Amino acid sequence: xxxxxxxxxxxxxxxxxxxxxQVIKTWRTKSAADISLLMFTFATISVILWLVYGIAKKxxxxxxxxxxxxxxxxxxxxFKFRYGKQQIPVAHEA
Amino acid sequence: xxxxxxxxxxxxxxxxxxxxxQVIKTWRTKSAADISLLMFTFATISVILWLVYGIAKKxxxxxxxxxxxxxxxxxxxxFKFRYGKQQIPVAHEA
Numbered sequence: 001x002x003x004x005x006x007x008x009x010x011x012x013x014x015x016x017x018x019x020x021x022q023v024i025k026t027w028r029t030k031s032a033a034d035i036s037l038l039m040f041t042f043a044t045i046s047v048i049l050w051l052v053y054g055i056a057k058k059x060x061x062x063x064x065x066x067x068x069x070x071x072x073x074x075x076x077x078x079f080k081f082r083y084g085k086q087q088i089p090v091a092h093e094a
Numbered sequence: 095x096x097x098x099x100x101x102x103x104x105x106x107x108x109x110x111x112x113x114x115x116q117v118i119k120t121w122r123t124k125s126a127a128d129i130s131l132l133m134f135t136f137a138t139i140s141v142i143l144w145l146v147y148g149i150a151k152k153x154x155x156x157x158x159x160x161x162x163x164x165x166x167x168x169x170x171x172x173f174k175f176r177y178g179k180q181q182i183p184v185a186h187e188a
Contacts, residue, residue: 004147004150004151007143007146007147007150008143008144008147010143011140011143011144011147012140014136014139014140014143015140015144017136018133018136018137018140019133020133020136021130021131021132021133021136022129022130022133024130025128025130025132025133026128026130029128031127031128032128033125033128034119034120034123034125034126034127034128034129035116035128035129036115036116036118036119036120037115038115038119039112039113039114039115039116039119042108042111042112042114042115043112045108046105046106046108046109046112049101049102049104049105049108050102050105050109052101053098053101053102053105056098056101057098
């Protein structure tokens with residue numbers, strides 16, 4: 001494999017897990033008020049188009065990378081709907 | 095241009111602006127507590143690698159898409175450092 005193709009695979013592997021830290025953070029904090037719904041909507045639409053492109057081109061790296069991103073984008077959309085409301089601080093009462 | 099290449103260009107165009115709604119939201123709210131620093135770190139590293147890949151492959155769509163994503167990722171990293179602290183609600187006092 002040529003060095004540039006190795007670079008492409010490394011780039012694709014990092015791209016694939018880009019949204020994973022956000023998924024873990026939001027799952028832990030149960031807070032997604034600051035997250036843009038439109039951002040993950042754009043991400044979901046674009047990776048679906050990339051998946052179709054990858055399947056048509058028979059490109060395994062494109063299919064693999066975008067399948068992973070689609071999974072994490074859908075989880076973030078779910079989290080946004082579930083935890084998207086602004087958290088109201090709970091007063092410390094007896 | 096073949097239909098599948100048009101699809102690729104549409105996918106790339108949406109990918110390019112994926113982070114834009116997040117940049118606008120964070121700029122407006124000045125709140126980035128829920129945003130994962132690691133997510134935008136991964137995004138920045140991967141798009142720099144994709145840029146090198148695109149330049150080596152002389153692929154204008156890859157260079158264009160990833161230049162845009164790099165710009166928005168760097169803005170989000172700046173916002174995360176500037177607005178990343180948990181907002182403390184201001185009491186309504188006289």
